Amino acid sequence: MNNGDVCNQRPKEGFSDDNDDESCSSDRETEKKLISESTRNKKTRTVLELHSNEQDYYSGIDETDRVKRKKSRVAAETTVSETEKQSPKSGSGKFGSGQGQQRRLWVKERSNAWWDECNRPDYPESEFKKAFRMSKSTFELICEELNAVVAKEDTALRNAIPVRQRVAVCIWRLATGEPLRLVSKRFGLGISTCHKLVLEVCSAIRSVLMPKYLQWPNEETLRKIKQEYESVSGIPNVVGSMYTTHIPIIAPKISVAAYFNKRHTERNQKTSYSITVQGVVDPNGVFTDVCIGWPGSMTDEQVLEKSALFQRAKTGGLLNGVWVVGNSGYPLMDWVLVPYKQQQLTWTQHAFNEKIGEIERVAIEAFGRLKGRWSCLQKRTEVKLQDLPIVLGACCVLHNICEMNKEGIDPELKTEVVDDEMVPEDGMRSVSSLKARDAIAHNLLHHRFAGTAFL
Structure with a gap:
């Protein structure tokens, strides 16, 4: 007799009806719990069985793939081995390495x-x-x-x-x-x-x-240079004509203000950036010294002070007793000879400026031929800023080689060099150089070397 039957019977004597109801209710709850637990156990076993079957299935697939890959490798190795045996000229090398390597190169066809x-x-x-x-x-x-x-x-x-x-x-x-x-x-x-x-x-x-082609002259060459410059201008002991030009560049990513060229910007009404090239030339327009790469915001005077030529003249006595002629952008120094800058000039000073201008033109025309031959110097270059001194130095050397070999330049290629003369703040560095310039000026007038352009 099950619990349901017991609960359906009439209560026995000595027990209350309430107690019988509570007992039957408790038995039903217990029965439900047992049934629920059994159902959960069956579901759990079913899920575990499914998971186990899936693992077996995928393990079988992986094993099949592994076997296929192994068979493919064995077949490939067999093919390579057979090919090597049939190709005795291939030597002992293997495919992909050694002297027997066979590669196909894909190169884009270009016309030269x-x-x-x-x-x-x-x-x-x-x-x-x-x-x-x-x-x-x-x-x-x-x-x-x-x-x-x-x-x-x-x-x-x-x-x-x-x-x-x-x-x-x-x-x-x-x-x-x-x-x-x-x-x-x-x-x-x-x-x-x-x-x-x-x-x-x-x-x-x-x-x-x-x-070999761009060096400061030796003593014998300096003697010839002085003779040639003196025959042109009447000014003695001149060993070079100096000038500083600007090369346009694209605005750099760093230190932009340093390379901003205010003078070119104002003249061309267009923002300009540049680097400088300072050069000293002989009477034939051949560079004997260059200083390349200082930012375009610097004046001629500042570039000169940064140059190796300035340091050698200052400490090594390279230019004792001789002159390098420059324009009004340079200061008057013991070895740098420049024109008179004041507005009210005497005849003697006018005469001196006229003759020193002839020496200045040698450098200006040399830079005109430099930029004319190498048109890359006239455009904003694609060359990186750090590589520019190398390229500009090569241009100066090639210019010298052409000048030394009497390579003429097409007149259409000649470029007019615009002078950006800025009077330096300290236009006179020594009293002795001032007196020396006055003596040269008086000597020119006395010996009738002066022209008449100032009259």
Whole structure:
């Protein structure tokens, strides 16, 4: 008899009806709990069984994939082994390494037909000079001088770019100022390759050719320079004509104010940034000293004081008893000779300024030819600021090589150099230099060297 039957029977004598109801209710609750617990246990077992079956299923798939991959590797190794046995010329190397390596190189096809045409022996001399601002013989001289530094060896992947083409890329870029993307198309090379070549060749020019073609003259050469300048102007002991020009640049990311060129901005009504090039030239317009890279906000006087020439003259006695002629932007010093700056000038002072102006023009015209030959100096360059001194130094060296080899310049290429003379705050550094200038001025007038332009 189950609990339900007991609960349905009539209560026995001696027990109350309330107690019987409570007992039956308790039994029902217990029965429900047992049924509920049994149901939960069944569900739990079912879920565990499903999870176990899933693990077995996926483990089987993983094992199948592992076996397939293993079979594929074995098949590939077998194929490679069979191929090596059938190819005795491949040597002992394996695919992907060693001497037997077989690689397919994907190289973008570019046309270098223009350079091939220029490189022909029968290419017209006039056309070559128009393109590269120099004759074939001067170009060959530069290539020979740089060959040991610039030449590269062929590799297993590609042939090295010839020295002539490396030098040509650099000189063309400096001569025309063309963007690298156009230089790339013209020579059939990548843009990054052209950029690298320009910097490499410029660096080689500066390190190899500058010591040979741009140096302060020795005593014998200085004697000749003094004679030539004196024959032109009547001023004795002049060893150089000095000038400072500005090269336009894109606004730098740092120290922008330092490179801001106030004078160019006011004159051109356009914000300008620049770096400076100070140069001393001989009577033929050949640079004997350069100072490159100081910010465009600096005056000529400040650039001079930062130059190595100034330090050598100050401490080493390099310029004792001689003159370097400059314009009104420089101060009068024991070795720097400049014109009279006051407005009311005597005949003697006018005469002196006229003759010293002839020496000044030598440097101004030299810078005009420098910028005319190398048009990159007239445009805001793409070259990074830290690389500019290398490029500008190479331009000065190439200018000297052209001048020394009597390479004329197309009159259409000559550039007028705008003078930004700013009178220095301290225009006279020593009383002795003032007296020396007065003596030179009186001597010019006394010996009838002075002209008549001031009359």
